[in-house]
Amino acid sequence: xxxxxxxxxxxxxxxxxxxxxxxxxxxxxxxxxxxxxxxxxxxxxxxxxxxxxxxxxxxxxxxxxxxxxxxxxxxxxxxxxxxxxxxxxxxxxxxxxxxxxxxxxxxxxxxxxxxxxxxxxxxxxxxxxxxxxxxxxxxxxxxxxxxxxxxxxxxxxxxxxxxxxxxxxxxxxxxxxxxxxxxxxxxxxxxxxxxxxxxxxxxxxxxxxxxxxxxxxxxxxxxxxxxxxxxxxxxxxxxxxxxxxxxxxxxxxxxxxxxxxxxxxxxxxxxxxxxxxxxxxxxxxxxxxxxxxxxxxxxxxxxxxxxxxxxxxxxxxxxxxxxxxxxxxxxxxxxxxxxxxxxxxxxxxxxxxxxxxxxxxxxxxxxxxxxxxxxxxxxxxxxxxxxxxxxxxxxxxxxxxxxxxxxxxxxxxxxxxxxxxxxxxxxxxxxxxxxxxxxxxxxx
Amino acid sequence: xxxxxxxxxxxxxxxxxxxxxxxxxxxxxxxxxxxxxxxxxxxxxxxxxxxxxxxxxxxxxxxxxxxxxxxxxxxxxxxxxxxxxxxxxxxxxxxxxxxxxxxxxxxxxxxxxxxxxxxxxxxxxxxxxxxxxxxxxxxxxxxxxxxxxxxxxxxxxxxxxxxxxxxxxxxxxxxxxxxxxxxxxxxxxxxxxxxxxxxxxxxxxxxxxxxxxxxxxxxxxxxxxxxxxxxxxxxxxxxxxxxxxxxxxxxxxxxxxxxxxxxxxxxxxxxxxxxxxxxxxxxxxxxxxxxxxxxxxxxxxxxxxxxxxxxxxxxxxxxxxxxxxxxxxxxxxxxxxxxxxxxxxxxxxxxxxxxxxxxxxxxxxxxxxxxxxxxxxxxxxxxxxxxxxxxxxxxxxxxxxxxxxxxxxxxxxxxxxxxxxxxxxxxxxxxxxxxxxxxxxxxxxxxxxxxxxxxxxxxxxxxxxxxxxxxxxxxxxxxxxxxxxxxxxxxxxxxxxxxxxxxxxxxxxxxxxxxxxxxxxxxxxxxxxxxxxxxxxxxxxxxxxx
Numbered sequence: 008x009x010x011x012x013x014x015x016x017x018x019x020x021x022x023x024x025x026x027x028x029x030x031x032x033x034x035x036x037x038x039x040x041x042x043x044x045x046x047x048x049x050x051x052x053x054x055x056x057x058x059x060x061x062x063x064x065x066x067x068x069x070x071x072x073x074x075x076x077x078x079x080x081x082x083x084x085x086x087x088x089x090x091x092x093x094x095x096x097x098x099x100x101x102x103x104x105x106x107x108x109x110x111x112x113x114x115x116x117x118x119x120x121x122x123x124x125x126x127x128x129x130x131x132x133x134x135x136x137x138x139x140x141x142x143x144x145x146x147x148x149x150x151x152x153x154x155x156x157x158x159x160x161x162x163x164x165x166x167x168x169x170x171x172x173x174x175x176x177x178x179x180x181x182x183x184x185x186x187x188x189x190x191x192x193x194x195x196x197x198x199x200x201x202x203x204x205x206x207x208x209x210x211x212x213x214x215x216x217x218x219x220x221x222x223x224x225x226x227x228x229x230x231x232x233x234x235x236x237x238x239x240x241x242x243x244x245x246x247x248x249x250x251x252x253x254x255x256x257x258x259x260x261x262x263x264x265x266x267x268x269x270x271x272x273x274x275x276x277x278x279x280x281x282x283x284x285x286x287x288x289x290x291x292x293x294x295x296x297x298x299x300x301x302x303x304x305x306x307x308x309x310x311x312x313x314x315x316x317x318x319x320x321x322x323x324x325x326x327x328x329x330x331x332x333x334x335x336x337x338x339x340x341x342x343x344x345x346x347x348x349x350x351x352x353x354x355x356x357x358x359x360x361x362x363x364x365x366x367x368x369x370x371x372x373x374x375x376x377x378x379x380x381x382x383x384x385x386x387x388x389x390x391x392x393x394x395x396x397x398x399x400x401x402x403x404x405x406x407x408x409x410x411x412x413x414x415x416x417x418x419x420x421x422x423x424x425x426x427x428x429x430x431x432x433x434x435x436x437x438x439x440x441x442x443x444x445x446x447x448x449x450x451x
Numbered sequence: 452x453x454x455x456x457x458x459x460x461x462x463x464x465x466x467x468x469x470x471x472x473x474x475x476x477x478x479x480x481x482x483x484x485x486x487x488x489x490x491x492x493x494x495x496x497x498x499x500x501x502x503x504x505x506x507x508x509x510x511x512x513x514x515x516x517x518x519x520x521x522x523x524x525x526x527x528x529x530x531x532x533x534x535x536x537x538x539x540x541x542x543x544x545x546x547x548x549x550x551x552x553x554x555x556x557x558x559x560x561x562x563x564x565x566x567x568x569x570x571x572x573x574x575x576x577x578x579x580x581x582x583x584x585x586x587x588x589x590x591x592x593x594x595x596x597x598x599x600x601x602x603x604x605x606x607x608x609x610x611x612x613x614x615x616x617x618x619x620x621x622x623x624x625x626x627x628x629x630x631x632x633x634x635x636x637x638x639x640x641x642x643x644x645x646x647x648x649x650x651x652x653x654x655x656x657x658x659x660x661x662x663x664x665x666x667x668x669x670x671x672x673x674x675x676x677x678x679x680x681x682x683x684x685x686x687x688x689x690x691x692x693x694x695x696x697x698x699x700x701x702x703x704x705x706x707x708x709x710x711x712x713x714x715x716x717x718x719x720x721x722x723x724x725x726x727x728x729x730x731x732x733x734x735x736x737x738x739x740x741x742x743x744x745x746x747x748x749x750x751x752x753x754x755x756x757x758x759x760x761x762x763x764x765x766x767x768x769x770x771x772x773x774x775x776x777x778x779x780x781x782x783x784x785x786x787x788x789x790x791x792x793x794x795x796x797x798x799x800x801x802x803x804x805x806x807x808x809x810x811x812x813x814x815x816x817x818x819x820x821x822x823x824x825x826x827x828x829x830x831x832x833x834x835x836x837x838x839x840x841x842x843x844x845x846x847x848x849x850x851x852x853x854x855x856x857x858x859x860x861x862x863x864x865x866x867x868x869x870x871x872x873x874x875x876x877x878x879x880x881x882x883x884x885x886x887x888x889x890x891x892x893x894x895x896x897x898x899x900x901x902x903x904x905x906x907x908x909x910x911x912x913x914x915x916x917x918x919x920x921x922x923x924x925x926x927x928x929x930x931x932x933x934x935x936x937x938x939x940x941x942x943x944x945x946x947x948x949x950x951x952x953x954x955x956x957x958x959x960x961x962x963x964x965x966x967x968x969x970x971x972x973x974x975x976x977x978x979x980x981x982x983x984x985x986x987x988x989x990x991x992x993x994x995x996x997x
Contacts (some may be wrong), residue, residue: 172533208621209624213628
């Protein structure tokens, strides 16, 4: 077949034992341009999105740069971010509005930034930003998204498809390694590929299970219907995963399979550092090998238990119990822990920047949204939250800026990112967190 | 006035009030007729038990929590009515299903689990597949599989056989489909009109069987229970009573008890428990595992084997210990443990005068409700209030300055009690903290790892306090006062009902639950009696969402 006669949209329909199975046309080398970075027709490599959560914010008055715009000076408290400064944006002065609701400590701030709304109580979580952007960029990949957390508790995370519960996070890098690079993974750069017949069978079984949904959906209450829809969406995701595994994968020159990992889970700084490093590597490899395009990585719970050995209190307890040093004017141990968190973020971003794809890097086609729960953890303050974005999302988001948006809703950052990806409507968020004006100087 | 007679007066008032409310609402209790089915998600433990009970214990399931669930109003069981299955969880369940199906259809198991042989092993055999799927469907879906369902899975098995070239592999693929179907991973509770009260709904027979089985045994209904559902026996009081008695008298009821108390006491916290090893060297990984088992074993022995009063759990000195735990409790144990050998559980009774009295002095309680490197009277007191007494403690205000608590170097503030003075003296703080701190401060004689101590930073620990205006000097004097508090019993009763039905009781149900608690307190609050009373009540088999 000559290249002229086929396009990426050509689809083959095959019959497997009487059940129709749709097989997408494999990506042939001829579709890539000579740099191996874009499809021959000029479409760029797919864009990706990730969220990165760290608990307990930073030390107020120490992290905000004094000048705005492109040539700002990074304060000492953020010195770990120096190597990635040009591909980073820092947003200061922003807040999450409660509109009279009770401040659910270590929850409402993160909920507001991740979903655009603040609820009255903790069990009322709704669709998060990664789901919204994932609808646009995450289709057709093996994993709809990957969630991971570095403190061993799979409940810590801020990603949700709808109101039927948070997506649980992977706690073990080894388990995630097996999930991504174990059974079902095909190296996209291998010369030969045979679709696995058992994957075909599994796919058709799941389709048949889905077909039975109408009877059950009819008989359940409206709220259970939402949950059942959530369940069947998960079935479809699994079908999608198997479809992907049945396709000959697109060669991705930057894709390499990492070494398997070993776990050392726990809340000590050294353990979290190790776990985070392993998760970061796995996620970066998964992105560069086209296994997913959306990830959600949390350092841990907003009640961060990060601690050093022999220290009686964890990070969260320290934010409330460590006295403010009268000469320094801040809590020294908490400041140090905040700097560790920033160092971890820098490590993730540098990993992304380390994957060369032609003239660019993986970081250039992703946006990582970094957010936290409080502006000042000691006072559970919802004001002056530190917000970060890294990467330009395929050139759509300008980087290297400090944006001082005094008093603005922090959802403005999430909204700007959504606009950069071309998703969403003219506004995002509810009540006072509703925003309709992006940071237009950041949109390319 | 003794607590019981106070209760009688209060109960009388409460019943009158409830009656008024009933009349005010109107003759028909708002049982919704619009809703026919409701979904309750299976827990990982229930999944494992179900698979083992249906296909046999020899089926290996590589463990690990698939999804931790969400705690709502004090119970994970209540959260299971709100949650769906995320993509990651379903992926994991499909992987588990494949593990199970491979084993069920392998040479070793197929002789016993698959009742027929196919005509040839390389081609589909709808007849034989149908027999297996029909039988498996009854147990997996907890009700007879419909013809349409059987047809669908038989056809899945047939197509898979044609692709894979092996009848058993094809059957295994269809079994995977059944194991990921919503009818298996969720408990689908179907309702029908109640013949005795026509405009209300009650669970149909199979849903009753399901609810009863998960309540008492934490597993899927067995063949006898399903047969009772089919024959209509579960619709009559006598038939229901017979099944309840059978389930309660079996050793399996220990599983149900363990699952309930693991939920109520928050033992899912063990998954993320971390106690600083350098500060508490006695608290090894063995201790964490053993601590959980110690409490559960004590509960089983006390409530099932001895059929004793639940309230006495807070004053009993009987428990079980292992060598690792004995080191923490500081007692000698007449048994050693081989490296890598089986864990020896030794029944142990703490002597009179020993401060280790009751559940609150178990390592499980003490370590779960502390910080990794220091104790927290507030957390422990809050755990007692919320988990044992079902009382809600409001969250702290946003702008509190805790820096004084950390400053152990100040000679005026060497013990936690001294550092928490503000909690007691500042009226804004005291309103909530007098609920939690006194209990927790008495438990300060046990550090984070559960080890007993009498001083902190050189200063003696003051363990006195008051509970409900009754003063006490130490733990030994506190626990009988706690034991006699009616809230201990009413909390258990309400939690048991909520756990079994996976919903909060309605206003009307709260009334008879209150009465049940009062009646039990007059005699003995035994586990079997409580389970029986709840499982016999018609309201247990309805889905009224107030």
